[in-house]
Amino acid sequence: MVFYAIFRLFYNALLSYIYIYIDIVIPQNDTGPDGNRKYVLIAIAIYSTLQLFVKGMLAVYHHFKWVLTDCRCLTGMKYPGRPDLVRTLWR
Amino acid sequence: MKQRRRWINSSLFAFLYVYKNYYFHAMESKHNFFDKYVKLNLSMFLALLSLLSSYITPSIYFYVLLQTITQIDITSNSAAIAAKIVAIAYVMVYLVAVAGGLTGAVWTKHAYLVSAVLSCFTFAMLALVLYNLVFVYLGFTTTGIDFNSFTQVIILIMIIVNIGLYYFLILMHLPTHPTFVWRLFVDQFSYLTFQGAYSQTMVSHAFCNVDDVSWGTKGSTGSHGGKKYET
Numbered sequence: 567m568v569f570y571a572i573f574r575l576f577y578n579a580l581l582s583y584i585y586i587y588i589d590i591v592i593p594q595n596d597t598g599p600d601g602n603r604k605y606v607l608i609a610i611a612i613y614s615t616l617q618l619f620v621k622g623m624l625a626v627y628h629h630f631k632w633v634l635t636d637c638r639c640l641t642g643m644k645y646p647g648r649p650d651l652v653r654t655l656w657r
Numbered sequence: 658m659k660q661r662r663r664w665i666n667s668s669l670f671a672f673l674y675v676y677k678n679y680y681f682h683a684m685e686s687k688h689n690f691f692d693k694y695v696k697l698n699l700s701m702f703l704a705l706l707s708l709l710s711s712y713i714t715p716s717i718y719f720y721v722l723l724q725t726i727t728q729i730d731i732t733s734n735s736a737a738i739a740a741k742i743v744a745i746a747y748v749m750v751y752l753v754a755v756a757g758g759l760t761g762a763v764w765t766k767h768a769y770l771v772s773a774v775l776s777c778f779t780f781a782m783l784a785l786v787l788y789n790l791v792f793v794y795l796g797f798t799t800t801g802i803d804f805n806s807f808t809q810v811i812i813l814i815m816i817i818v819n820i821g822l823y824y825f826l827i828l829m830h831l832p833t834h835p836t837f838v839w840r841l842f843v844d845q846f847s848y849l850t851f852q853g854a855y856s857q858t859m860v861s862h863a864f865c866n867v868d869d870v871s872w873g874t875k876g877s878t879g880s881h882g883g884k885k886y887e888t
Binding site for chain 1: 696699700703706707710712713715716717719720721723724728752755758759808811812815818819822823825826829830833864865867
C-alpha cells in the first residue's frame with residue numbers, strides 16, 4: 567500500500583512538473599499577456615467544461631424523457647401508486 | 658471515515674467490473690439501437706474520464722492554486738513567493754492526509770483537522786479563480802472584454818456554460834422535485850465546506866487503504882440494530 571500511495575504521489579508530482587514546464591518555464595522570457603498565456607490552465611478548463619456539457623446534455627435528455635414517459639407528468643401517471651411508495655422508501 | 662473508505666473503494670471496483678462487462682450485458686438487454694451503441698458507450702466513456710480525472714486531481718488542484726495566485730500580479734515577486742508558499746502548504750497538507758491514511762485508525766480521529774484546512778483551501782481557490790476570471794482574464798477594470806481575443810471569448814463561453822448549465826440542471830427539476838431543488842440551494846455552502854474532506858481527505862484515505870476489505874462501521878452502531886461489532 568505504501569508503494570501504491572508513493573506511486574500515486576509520484577505521477578501527480580510528474581504531471582505538476584509538466585504543467586509548470588509548459589506554462590512557466592517555456593514562456594519565462596516573455597512578459598506580455600500573449601507570451602504568458604496559460605495553455606494548461608485553459609486546457610484544464612476546456613476539458614472540464616466539455617465533460618460538464620456532455621454530462622449536462624445527457625442529464626437533460628434523461629430528465630425530460632422521464633417527464634414525458636415514466637413520470638407522465640403531462641398526460642397522467644403511468645403508475646399512480648409509485649409516488650407514495652417512493653415517499654415511504656425515503657421516510 | 659471507514660464507511661466512506663468502503664464506499665469509495667467499492668465504487669471504484671464496481672465501476673471497473675461494470676466497465677469490463679457492460680457491453681455484453683447491454684447486447685443481451687432490450688435497449689434500442691441508440692441506447693446500446695451510442696448513449697451507453699458515451700456514458701461509460703464519461704465515467705472512465707471521471708475515474709482518470711480523480712487520479713490526477715491533486716496535481717490539477719496544486720497547479721491551479723499555484724497559477725491563480727501567481728497571476729494576481731505576474732510582475733510581482735511577492736505574488737510569486739506567496740504562490741509558492743501556499744502551493745507548498747497544500748502539498749504538505751495532502752502529504753499529511755496520505756501519511757495519515759497509511760497509518761490507519763489512529764489518524765482517522767484527527768482527520769477532521771486536515772479536512773478543515775482543505776475546506777479553507779477550497780474557499781480560497783474559489784475566490785482566487787473568481788478574481789482571476791473577472792480581473793485577470795476578462796479585464797473588467799482595465800481593458801474590458803475584447804471579442805476578437807480567442808482567450809477572452811473562450812473563457813466567457815466557458816463561464817456561461819459552466820454556471821448557466823449548472824443552474825439550468827438544478828432548475829429543470831423545479832416542477833417535479835421542488836423540495837430537492839430548495840435543499841440543493843440551501844445546502845450549497847455545506848457542500849463547498851465539506852468538498853475538501855470528500856474529494857481529497859477521504860479519497861486519499863481510501864486509496865491508502867485499498868487492501869482493507871472490511872465493512873467499515875456497518876453494524877458497529879446501535880442505530881443499525883443487532884450486536885455492536887466491527888470487522
